[in-house]
Amino acid sequence: MGLLTPDPGLLFWMIIVFGAVFFILAKYGFPVIIKMVDDRKAYIDNSLKSAREANERLANIKKESEQILAEAHDEQARILTQAAETADRIVKAAQERAFAEGERLMGEMKKQIETEKESAIRDIRRQVAVLSVGIAEKIMRNKLADTQEQQELIDRMLDEMLESAKK
Amino acid sequence: MKKLKSIVLLLLLLVSVPGMLNAQQADSLSVAAAAPSEEEEVNVSELVFGHIGDAYEWHIATLGGKEWSIPLPVIVHSSTGWHVFSSSHLKEGEYEGLYIASQGTNEGKIVERNAAGEEVRPFDISITKNVLGLFINSAVLLLILMSCVRWYKKHPVEEGAPRGGVGMVEAMVLMIYEDVIKGCIGEDYKRYAPYLLTAFFFVLVNNLMGLIPIFPGGANVTGNIAVTLVLAVCTFILTNVYGSKEYWKEIFWPEVPVWLKVPIPMMPVIELFGIFTKPFALMIRLFANIMAGHAAILSLIAIIFITVKAGAVINGSMTAVAVLFGIFMDALEVLVAFIQAYVFTMLSAVFIGLSRVKGSEE
Numbered sequence: 289m290g291l292l293t294p295d296p297g298l299l300f301w302m303i304i305v306f307g308a309v310f311f312i313l314a315k316y317g318f319p320v321i322i323k324m325v326d327d328r329k330a331y332i333d334n335s336l337k338s339a340r341e342a343n344e345r346l347a348n349i350k351k352e353s354e355q356i357l358a359e360a361h362d363e364q365a366r367i368l369t370q371a372a373e374t375a376d377r378i379v380k381a382a383q384e385r386a387f388a389e390g391e392r393l394m395g396e397m398k399k400q401i402e403t404e405k406e407s408a409i410r411d412i413r414r415q416v417a418v419l420s421v422g423i424a425e426k427i428m429r430n431k432l433a434d435t436q437e438q439q440e441l442i443d444r445m446l447d448e449m450l451e452s453a454k455k
Numbered sequence: 456m457k458k459l460k461s462i463v464l465l466l467l468l469l470v471s472v473p474g475m476l477n478a479q480q481a482d483s484l485s486v487a488a489a490a491p492s493e494e495e496e497v498n499v500s501e502l503v504f505g506h507i508g509d510a511y512e513w514h515i516a517t518l519g520g521k522e523w524s525i526p527l528p529v530i531v532h533s534s535t536g537w538h539v540f541s542s543s544h545l546k547e548g549e550y551e552g553l554y555i556a557s558q559g560t561n562e563g564k565i566v567e568r569n570a571a572g573e574e575v576r577p578f579d580i581s582i583t584k585n586v587l588g589l590f591i592n593s594a595v596l597l598l599i600l601m602s603c604v605r606w607y608k609k610h611p612v613e614e615g616a617p618r619g620g621v622g623m624v625e626a627m628v629l630m631i632y633e634d635v636i637k638g639c640i641g642e643d644y645k646r647y648a649p650y651l652l653t654a655f656f657f658v659l660v661n662n663l664m665g666l667i668p669i670f671p672g673g674a675n676v677t678g679n680i681a682v683t684l685v686l687a688v689c690t691f692i693l694t695n696v697y698g699s700k701e702y703w704k705e706i707f708w709p710e711v712p713v714w715l716k717v718p719i720p721m722m723p724v725i726e727l728f729g730i731f732t733k734p735f736a737l738m739i740r741l742f743a744n745i746m747a748g749h750a751a752i753l754s755l756i757a758i759i760f761i762t763v764k765a766g767a768v769i770n771g772s773m774t775a776v777a778v779l780f781g782i783f784m785d786a787l788e789v790l791v792a793f794i795q796a797y798v799f800t801m802l803s804a805v806f807i808g809l810s811r812v813k814g815s816e817e
Contacts, residue, residue: 294681314649
């Protein structure tokens with residue numbers, strides 16, 4: 289038997305063994321491995337996809353939060369300006385009211401002072417009149433002890449009255 | 456890339472280095488015992504072809520004139536019915552009317568004498584060295600792949616890719632599946648994937664096991680034409696049974712000038728012939744490569760024993776040379792073992808792919 293002539297016994301066993309190996313591997317071997325690899329590939333693809341989605345969602349959330357933050361800032365600023373305005377308004381109104389009140393009070397004060405003044409003046413006048421009458425009485429009593437002098441005074445007074453009447 | 460490197464390195468370490476040492480030991484033992492003690496010429500061709508060929512026993516070593524070998528069962532259906540016995544019975548000569556022919560076309564095979572006194576071969580399905588090697592290698596192959604499968608069953612997808620041995624097998628499966636099968640066959644590749652993957656791993660494991668020189672390995676399985684014949688026939692069947700209409704049209708009515716096919720069907724004959732030459736080339740390529748590799752390594756080792764008579768200096772230097780070249784050849788054979796498995800698978804895939812052509816011309 290040369291090297292180039294196939295031996296029937298070996299041929300027989302080779303067919304059986306290779307057939308069996310092929311059967312086992314084709315049924316239980318390679319499909320499992322290939323399926324596993326395909327599954328893993330699908331799993332990795334899925335994982336990548338979900339990771340990308342999660343990333344996107346995260347980015348969205350970030351953007352949203354930033355937006356919310358910005359809105360809050362705006363709101364805050366708006367409220368602050370509003371509060372300032374309100375405070376201004378209130379202060380102004382209070383000032384106005386205080387001013388008006390002051391005016392009114394001043395007016396009243398003036399009026400009262402005026403009346404007080406008038407009554408005081410009237411009082412003074414009366415007092416002055418009373419006092420001057422008294423004083424005049426006392427002076428008169430002193431001066432008019434002498435009848436000549438009394439005559440003189442009456443003359444002078446009459447002259448004065450005549451002069452003022454002439455005029 | 457780094458993975459591939461480590462795989463190659465691993466294979467080299469696994470097979471080549473211990474293999475080399477063992478090859479030397481085993482063969483040196485067998486020849487060393489024979490050569491100096493009996494003062495005989497070292498018969499290199501006998502040594503080499505004794506290893507390359509088949510045998511009814513698994514020879515391990517010859518120590519001090521005593522042969523160490525594993526007897527294997529002989530299963531024969533002769534004219535006197537079935538005979539099943541250990542091959543050790545055949546050492547003494549005839550047993551149950553059967554004996555190993557010492558010359559002629561059936562040299563080294565079990566024969567019987569028919570009524571006319573001629574040597575004829577009975578129906579012989581003995582578990583010879585190559586058959587046992589085939590069993591062991593197939594068992595190794597199944598063990599490796601099924602343990603991978605078991606790993607996959609135990610580990611759900613979420614745990615990620617395997618590492619280590621399983622990862623290596625997976626990488627190889629994917630390499631063949633994605634690059635070779637998918638690339639060469641095109642659509643429908645899934646139908647052929649199990650065969651092509653089986654062929655690849657079968658050839659690879661047998662090639663590598665053949666490089667291990669001591670018992671569980673060392674059988675020249677893929678370097679035997681019967682083995683490669685079966686593989687080639689499988690490819691032939693797959694190629695032609697599922698051949699498309701276009702494929703057969705290309706064979707019997709190819710696109711050539713009419714005078715090449717009408718009066719004398721020149722091109723159809725050539726094309727038809729091509730159907731057979733393609734798998735034939737597959738068969739011869741694998742067989743010749745592996746056989747030649749075994750022969751080359753054994754011849755290099757034989758140099759050591761041939762030069763024993765030339766004196767210590769020449770013998771010593773030649774031993775060094777032989778060992779260096781032997782290491783080189785063994786490393787080369789590891790590469791060849793892979794390349795031949797790859798080439799066989801790739802060409803099978805290409806042939807199948809060619810038989811699946813769809814009419815695309817105008």
